[in-house]
Amino acid sequence: MLNEEPTFTSSVYYRDVKAALEWLERAFGFELTMAIEGPPDAPEMGHWEMSCAGEGRVMIGAEWESLVRSPAAIEGANTQRVHVMLSGTAADLDAHCDNARANGATISMEPADQFYGDRTYRALDPEGHSWTFSARVRDVSRAEAEQAIGQPIESTTWS
Numbered sequence: 653m654l655n656e657e658p659t660f661t662s663s664v665y666y667r668d669v670k671a672a673l674e675w676l677e678r679a680f681g682f683e684l685t686m687a688i689e690g691p692p693d694a695p696e697m698g699h700w701e702m703s704c705a706g707e708g709r710v711m712i713g714a715e716w717e718s719l720v721r722s723p724a725a726i727e728g729a730n731t732q733r734v735h736v737m738l739s740g741t742a743a744d745l746d747a748h749c750d751n752a753r754a755n756g757a758t759i760s761m762e763p764a765d766q767f768y769g770d771r772t773y774r775a776l777d778p779e780g781h782s783w784t785f786s787a788r789v790r791d792v793s794r795a796e797a798e799q800a801i802g803q804p805i806e807s808t809t810w811s
Contacts, residue, residue, distance in 0.1 A: 669713065671778075672778075685703050734784070
């Protein structure tokens, strides 16, 4: 049985957390759900959380230890991509992409329909974090997806 509560939560680290929070709200429509300022002698120890349309959670933080870096600090390298499922139509996803682009996101993959039924785009934020946004535009069976890619798909959640 699939648990509906999120089990995994990504943490994304920025050089300039306050600018990132404002940008994520403006460009991606995220909402601040928690803010804990770091103490005056260690402001990098703050903790912030954001959601998307009241769903999900991503933790936002500063570069608070040597192993925690923004892509901007490591020549743009990413070790993860945050994937966000949006509710709505293909047109809603395209509008989301247009808003992200208008607010300075670098669109690394334009919106496109995928074999598994989602419409998806990828974007880089101002510090180089990689984000994917998708919206379900049609239901696709596993057999249809397998036929589309010519490969078997093993899945415990997709019939």
